[in-house]
Amino acid sequence: MIGRIFAALLALTTPAWAEVNIQEITSPGGIKAWLVEEPSIPFTALEIRFRGGTSLDAPGKRGATNLMMALLEEGAADMDARAFAEARETLAARFTFDSFDDSVSISAEFLTENRDASLALLRAAIQEPRFDEQAITRVKGQVETSIRSDVKDPDEISSARYFELAFGDHPYGTNSDGTLESLAALTAEDLEAARLAAMAKDRLFVGAVGDITADELGVILDDLLGALPESGPPLPPEVDYALPGGVTVIEFEGPQSTALFGHAGIERDDPDYFAAFLLNEILGGGGLESRLGMEVREERGLTYGISSFLLPKDHAEMVIGRVRSSNETIGEAIDVTRAEWARIAEEGVTEEELNRTKTYLTGAYALRFDGNSRIASILAGMQQSDLGLDYIATRNDKLNAVPIEEVNRVARELLIADDLHFVVVGQPEGLASTN
Amino acid sequence: MRFSLLALGLSLFALPLSAAERVTNFMLDNGMEVVVIEDNRAPVVVHMVWYKVGSADEPEGKSGIAHYLEHLMFKATDNLESGEFSRTVTENGGQDNAFTSYDYTGYFQRVAADRLGLMMQMEADRMVNLALDESEIASERSVVIEERNQRTDSSPGSQLQEQMRAAQYQNHRYGVPIIGWRHEIEELGLADAVAFYEEHYAPNNVILVVAGDVTPEEVRELAEQHYGVIPANPAIEERARPAEPRQLAERRLVLRDNRVAQPYFSRSYLAPERNAGDQREAAALELLSNILGGSGATSVLGETLEFDQGKAVFTGAYYTDQSLDPASFSLVAVPSQGVSLQEIEDAVDAEIAAFIERGVDQEQLDRIKAQWRAAQIYALDDVNALARRYGAALTQGLTVEDVQAWPDVIQSITGDEIIAAAERIFDRSNAVTGWLMAADTQEVSQ
Numbered sequence: 001m002i003g004r005i006f007a008a009l010l011a012l013t014t015p016a017w018a019e020v021n022i023q024e025i026t027s028p029g030g031i032k033a034w035l036v037e038e039p040s041i042p043f044t045a046l047e048i049r050f051r052g053g054t055s056l057d058a059p060g061k062r063g064a065t066n067l068m069m070a071l072l073e074e075g076a077a078d079m080d081a082r083a084f085a086e087a088r089e090t091l092a093a094r095f096t097f098d099s100f101d102d103s104v105s106i107s108a109e110f111l112t113e114n115r116d117a118s119l120a121l122l123r124a125a126i127q128e129p130r131f132d133e134q135a136i137t138r139v140k141g142q143v144e145t146s147i148r149s150d151v152k153d154p155d156e157i158s159s160a161r162y163f164e165l166a167f168g169d170h171p172y173g174t175n176s177d178g179t180l181e182s183l184a185a186l187t188a189e190d191l192e193a194a195r196l197a198a199m200a201k202d203r204l205f206v207g208a209v210g211d212i213t214a215d216e217l218g219v220i221l222d223d224l225l226g227a228l229p230e231s232g233p234p235l236p237p238e239v240d241y242a243l244p245g246g247v248t249v250i251e252f253e254g255p256q257s258t259a260l261f262g263h264a265g266i267e268r269d270d271p272d273y274f275a276a277f278l279l280n281e282i283l284g285g286g287g288l289e290s291r292l293g294m295e296v297r298e299e300r301g302l303t304y305g306i307s308s309f310l311l312p313k314d315h316a317e318m319v320i321g322r323v324r325s326s327n328e329t330i331g332e333a334i335d336v337t338r339a340e341w342a343r344i345a346e347e348g349v350t351e352e353e354l355n356r357t358k359t360y361l362t363g364a365y366a367l368r369f370d371g372n373s374r375i376a377s378i379l380a381g382m383q384q385s386d387l388g389l390d391y392i393a394t395r396n397d398k399l400n401a402v403p404i405e406e407v408n409r410v411a412r413e414l415l416i417a418d419d420l421h422f423v424v425v426g427q428p429e430g431l432a433s434t435n
Numbered sequence: 436m437r438f439s440l441l442a443l444g445l446s447l448f449a450l451p452l453s454a455a456e457r458v459t460n461f462m463l464d465n466g467m468e469v470v471v472i473e474d475n476r477a478p479v480v481v482h483m484v485w486y487k488v489g490s491a492d493e494p495e496g497k498s499g500i501a502h503y504l505e506h507l508m509f510k511a512t513d514n515l516e517s518g519e520f521s522r523t524v525t526e527n528g529g530q531d532n533a534f535t536s537y538d539y540t541g542y543f544q545r546v547a548a549d550r551l552g553l554m555m556q557m558e559a560d561r562m563v564n565l566a567l568d569e570s571e572i573a574s575e576r577s578v579v580i581e582e583r584n585q586r587t588d589s590s591p592g593s594q595l596q597e598q599m600r601a602a603q604y605q606n607h608r609y610g611v612p613i614i615g616w617r618h619e620i621e622e623l624g625l626a627d628a629v630a631f632y633e634e635h636y637a638p639n640n641v642i643l644v645v646a647g648d649v650t651p652e653e654v655r656e657l658a659e660q661h662y663g664v665i666p667a668n669p670a671i672e673e674r675a676r677p678a679e680p681r682q683l684a685e686r687r688l689v690l691r692d693n694r695v696a697q698p699y700f701s702r703s704y705l706a707p708e709r710n711a712g713d714q715r716e717a718a719a720l721e722l723l724s725n726i727l728g729g730s731g732a733t734s735v736l737g738e739t740l741e742f743d744q745g746k747a748v749f750t751g752a753y754y755t756d757q758s759l760d761p762a763s764f765s766l767v768a769v770p771s772q773g774v775s776l777q778e779i780e781d782a783v784d785a786e787i788a789a790f791i792e793r794g795v796d797q798e799q800l801d802r803i804k805a806q807w808r809a810a811q812i813y814a815l816d817d818v819n820a821l822a823r824r825y826g827a828a829l830t831q832g833l834t835v836e837d838v839q840a841w842p843d844v845i846q847s848i849t850g851d852e853i854i855a856a857a858e859r860i861f862d863r864s865n866a867v868t869g870w871l872m873a874a875d876t877q878e879v880s881q
Contacts, residue, residue, distance in 0.1 A: 040476065041815045074732075082742065085732035089802040092809030111809055138741060141748045141771055145697050152696035154589060253693055256584035289522055298518065301577030304585050324585050356526055363528010367545050369477060371816045 020369055020392050022379065027218035029226045033206035034379040034389070035217055038372055042112040044210030045372035047380040048225070051203035051314070053103040054176035055236045057194070062171075063178020064186055064194040067136075067143060069099040071191060072106075074135040076124035081135050084125070093118035095125065101172060102314040103384065104198045109373060112211045115220075123224050129195065131188040140183055147177050154252050154425040155322070158260040161250060162243070162320075162423040170239040172316060200232030201225065207379025209372040238315045241265075245419045246434035247334075257330040257426025261337065262320030263419035266410075268312040268385050275402050275410040276310055281357050282349050283340065283415070284308025284321050289356075291340050296323065302333040319414065330428045342417035348408030362396040456814070456821060459651040460835045463658060465667040466639030470825045470835065471654045472646035474818040480647035481819050482554045483543040484562070485826040487642070488635040490615070491537040491608040491676060491760070497627050499615015502535040503579055504628045508542065509533075510571050513564040517571060520557055527553065537609055538759040539830035545819070548648040555661035562636055563665055572625050580621065583614050591692035595701065595871045602686040602867045603703055606677045607760060637668030642829040646822035676760055679705065686867045691874045698872040699749075700780045703765040704860050708758040709841075711834055718844045719856035720754045720764055725803045726795060726853065727787070728752025728766070733799065736768065739786045746774045746782050759831045764860050776870045791857050795850030807845050 023035045054065040073088070073095060074081040088095065091114050096107040106126065110118035150156040160175060167173030177183065204225065208217050241264040266276045284292040284307050292306045308321030325333040369375050382391055424431060457473040490501045511517040524531040529546030544554045587593045597612050604610030614620070643662065645654045682705065709717040728751040731737040736750035749769040755762035766787075770779040814821060828838045 038476070041812060043812055043816070045816075081732050082738065085730055086798075086802060089730065089733060089806055092806045094813070109813060111812060138745070138748075141745075144772070145748045145769065149696040152694050254584075254589045256581065256589050258589075289518065289525060297578055299574065301574030302581070304578055304582035324589075325581060326584060356522075360525040360528055363547065364530055366477065366528075366547070367479060367530060370479065370545075370819065373816065 020375065022389055022392070023214055024389055025214045025218055027221045027226075029222035031201065031204065031206065031218075031221045031225055033208055033217060033221055034383060035207075035212070035214055036209040036375055036379070037211075037213065038209055039211045041372070042211050043109055043372070044112070044115070044208060044212045045376040046106075046108045046110075047207040047373075047376040048106040048108075049103050049205045049380045049384055050105075050199050050232075051103055051205070051384060052198055052200075052232060052235060053100045055101055055171035055315070056197050056233060057171060057176075057178075058190075058197070060182065061186065061190050061194070062174060062182040063143065063176070064190050065104065065198050066099045066176050066178070067139060067183070067186055068129075068131075068191045068194040068198065069097045069104050070139050070143070071131055071135060072097045072125045072129050072195075074139060075130040075132050076121075077128045077130075079124070080130070080132060084121070087121055091118045091121065093121065095122060097125075099176065099198075101176065105380075107373065107377065115212075119220055119224060126199065126224060127227055129191075131191045133188070136186075136188060136191070140186070143177050143183055144180060147175065147180055147183070150175065150177075154254065154258045155260075157250055157252065158258055158322075158423045158425045161248060161425075162260045162262070162421070165248065165421070165423070166241050166243040166318070167239055167316065168242060170315075171236055172239060172313065196229055197233050200229045202231040204228075205380045205383040207376040207381075207383070209376040209379070236315055241316055241318060243421045245416075246421050247431060248421070248423045249428060249431055249433045250423070250425045251427060252425045254426055255326060256324050257327050257424050257428045258322065258324045259330060259334060259422045259424045260320065260322050261334075261420050261422040262308075262311075262318050263416060263421065265310055265312060265317035265319040266414055267317050272406070272410050272414075273310075273312075274399055275406045276414055278354065278357055278361070278399065278402055279344070279349065279407050279411050279414070280308055280310050280319065281361060282353050283344050285357075291344060292321070292323075292337060295336050295340055296325075296333050300332070300336065302326075302329050302336070306333070306337070327427045328429050330424060330426065331431045334422055334424075334431070338417045338420060341415055341420060345411050345415040345417065348411055349404065351404055354404050354407060358400050358402075362399055365396060458825070458835060458839070461651070461655065463638065463663045465663060465665060467641050467643060467658070467662050468829065469643045469645070469654065469658055470829065471649060471651045472644070472818060472821050472825065473649065473651075474646065474815075475648050478548045478648045479545065480548040480551050480645060480649055481543060481545045481822050482551060482558070483541055483644040483646075483822055483826050484558050485642040485644065485830045486540045486636060487538075487640050487674070487830045488540055488631075489536050489538040489830075490611065490613040492635065492674060493608065493611070493631070496619060497623065497631075498611045499579065499613075499620040500623055500627050500631045501540055502614055503576065503620070503623050504631050505533050505535045505540050505542075506575050506579060507567055507571070507628055508561055508565065510575070511566050511568060512561050513566050514560050515557065517568075520561065523557060524554070529554075535613055536827075537613060539827065541826060541830075543822075551645065551649060551654075552657050552661070555657050559661040559665060562638065562641070562662075565632055565636075567625055567628060569625055572628070576620065576623060579614070580617070583617060583620065586614065587612070588617070591690060591695050591871060592699075594692070595688070595690045595869050598688055598690060599701065599703055599867045599869045602688060603705060603763060604679060606679050608676060609758075609760065635671070637671055638662055638665045639667035640671045642826055644822045644826045646818045674759065679761065682865050685863045687869075688867065689870045689872065691872050691876070693874045695871055695873045697769055698776055698870070698876065699767060699769045700776050700783065701765060701767045701869045701871070702780075702783075702866055703763045703869075704862070704866045706754065706762050706764040706860055708760070708762040708831075709756050709833060709837065711832055711837055714837060714841060714844045715848065715852070716856060717754075717756050718841070718848050719852045720860065721756050721845065722800070722803060722848055723853050723857055723860070724752040724754040724764065726799060727790070729803065733802070735790050736766070736783065736786060740768060740779070740782055744782065746771055746779055750783075757827055757831050757833070776872065780868070780870075787857070787861055791854055791861070795853050797850060800850055800853075804846055807842060811842055
């Protein structure tokens with residue numbers, strides 16, 4: 001067979017990838033950043049992240065960080081929301097302000113030819129947001145729509161219940177948009193307090209890629225970020241994952257049920273993380289060739305897609321996954337998922353699976369570095385995860401060095417089928433909540 | 436701090452020559468068209484095969500067959516086992532997938548540049564050697580039904596869009612969903628897939644796009660080696676689909692569903708699309724959509740309905756510029772709490788009438804054009820998106836020259852042309868209006 005011959009010939013050679021040349025720079029004012037100079041296209045991508053995120057919401061102020069980030073581009077300095085948008089459009093700069101459980105991020109792309117004016121605008125958004133009453137009311141309306149929509153979206157319903165059951169009152173257990181009540185009560189003062197809490201220099205990570213030099217970047221960073229607070233409030237405490245194995249069913253109309261499932265996981269800086277990463281790719285990675293993909297989709301046609309993920313957050317860790325299947329077949333999809341979970345823990349993976357997965361992951365790694373913005377985001381993420389400057393160069397060797405014994409030990413320790421909890425939203429047949 | 440930026444906006448963004456996209460195109464002897472986009476920043480390539488066939492080319496009663504066949508293309512061929520195609524891509528550190536639309540079906544791999552020949556070898560193999568087996572048909576059909584459940588039937592918003600298209604197109608197959616009607620998907624079988632494959636899959640019905648760290652010479656040599664040996668199918672002709680009859684009256688739909696959290700109003704108008712050598716009307720409509728709905732803070736609908744009147748939490752305007760046959764221009768508005776769908780619909784119509792009356796704000800148009808110029812620079816950072824842009828254009832009746840002329844056509848459009856296009860497009864007797872609402876809402880359609 002031709003296919004076998006291809007694979008046999010090519011498995012011998014590993015693709016040669018170009019290097020990503022990262023410089024670590026420190027601005028005159030002491031701000032650190034990672035930079036890749038890429039002058040071939042006349043623009044720069046800048047990724048700015050702060051550790052903390054929506055988990056820093058003060059007591060009773062749930063939703064403040066999320067609303068604050070959404071309002072940064074809704075008026076700053078002497079510009080109202082419209083004037084700010086007009087200025088940004090005139091410069092054709094692109095700004096994205098986002099918030100997550102453990103971080104907030106500012107992503108910017110700006111042209112070389114009007115870099116200074118674009119950054120002056122971005123600085124205004126970061127340092128002098130206005131939080132005008134009219135803008136607050138309007139954006140609250142958008143967040144309110146999001147909150148109302150979430151309670152009618154089966155995937156969102158399952159996620160919300162899962163995290164509530166797992167983390168209770170910890171911020172991981174509640175919606176970062178807030179509740180309708182907490183959102184309505186937020187004031188401009190709350191938002192300014194949230195801004196000073198969320199963006200502090202002692203928890204800042206910067207990646208920059210594009211048509212810019214180290215010296216230019218240093219000056220820019222001091223100007224953009226130098227005036228921010230030196231340090232922020234304490235980060236939230238670690239939280240124990242509290243959800244035992246079982247099933248929670250939430251009735252919801254529709255032809256299909258959606259299930260979010262998982263159990264406790266592994267920390268990003270655990271020495272076994274690479275083994276767990278390989279293990280998860282074999283079990284439920286994105287491709288159709290994962291065990292879950294093969295058994296649930298390819299063999300049985302029970303779903304359009306199933307996958308699992310390692311989810312190491314800053315204060316808790318999980319292995320989670322999602323599967324959607326018709327109401328008549330979701331029970332079978334869950335049974336197969338549990339069985340595969342138990343089988344890989346018990347039998348381990350095969351040499352052939354492990355080698356194939358290493359080849360894929362090491363080869364596909366370079367595909368992530370396909371554009372200035374994506375590389376800038378990776379650079380910031382690496383710093384946030386406390387990975388070294390040499391990580392990109394050494395990561396593939398570390399993955400390749402993981403022996404099968406280690407993967408199989410981690411499989412036994414990490415994947416516990418009886419601990420899996422499935423939150424199922426739909427009208428599943430033959431499936432009921434356990435208690 | 437004060438920004439005097441408007442003065443900057445007008446003369447900016449001359450595209451440096453070094454930054455222009457490097458595109459070469461040529462045709463193989465068997466009629467397969469090839470586009471090469473060079474980007475040497477990383478030793479990676481994307482290889483895409485675009486068939487000039489989509490769901491709008493399906494026979495009646497067989498809706499979904501184009502998409503179902505796309506799934507089945509990952510099964511066995513005379514030379515590869517079922518699943519071996521993707522497994523081989525994976526084993527070479529690559530990623531692959533496929534997509535189906537009304538006008539095209541595409542297959543792509545992203546992989547190290549030195550694996551391009553292997554990708555072509557396998558893609559050429561499945562162009563002619565697909566060997567479908569009855570045993571795999573049923574489970575893959577179940578997968579497609581689950582895909583339909585997930586994409587469409589679990590979302591009342593998607594169901595409304597599907598119903599609105601069905602109302603918009605009464606004679607053309609654009610009215611039938613790409614994924615297919617559920618009752619027809621359930622009946623699709625081996626013979627249907629094979630017939631569709633044999634009729635449409637041939638090198639003279641393909642646009643090959645290769646983008647990344649390659650030269651046109653390398654691509655030509657490999658393409659001739661792998662694809663050039665496949666004979667053309669002489670039965671393949673230019674697509675000529677049935678046209679829509681003249682629409683005489685507005686069509687209105689109300690979809691009520693318990694699962695609706697946020698009601699909204701949507702309207703679509705049948706609209707002309709970009710045609711080869713003839714893109715002005717489409718460019719005017721593209722800019723019209725940017726002016727009406729491009730930005731919450733500065734677009735016409737956003738400023739009036741979200742900012743000034745507070746009647747909407749979201750507004751949008753969308754134009755499908757690329758389409759083989761006539762496309763659509765649509766408007767969406769999500770009302771604020773306490774605002775009815777009738778009120779928001781009336782407010783949208785009133786604002787569009789007022790916009791046509793007062794004309795285009797030249798400063799707004801200049802800002803939008805500035806962003807279009809800059810987009811040419813930003814686009815160079817995403818070679819995958821560039822590859823998709825060319826593949827989609829060339830399977831939808833456009834040429835490489837049309838794609839390259841488009842930014843200049845956009846820049847040349849005047850405010851008067853945009854108003855003239857608006858006057859032609861906003862004709863309620865050429866429209867479908869949809870309301871999505873919760874099942875227990877009292878409001879009725881006018």
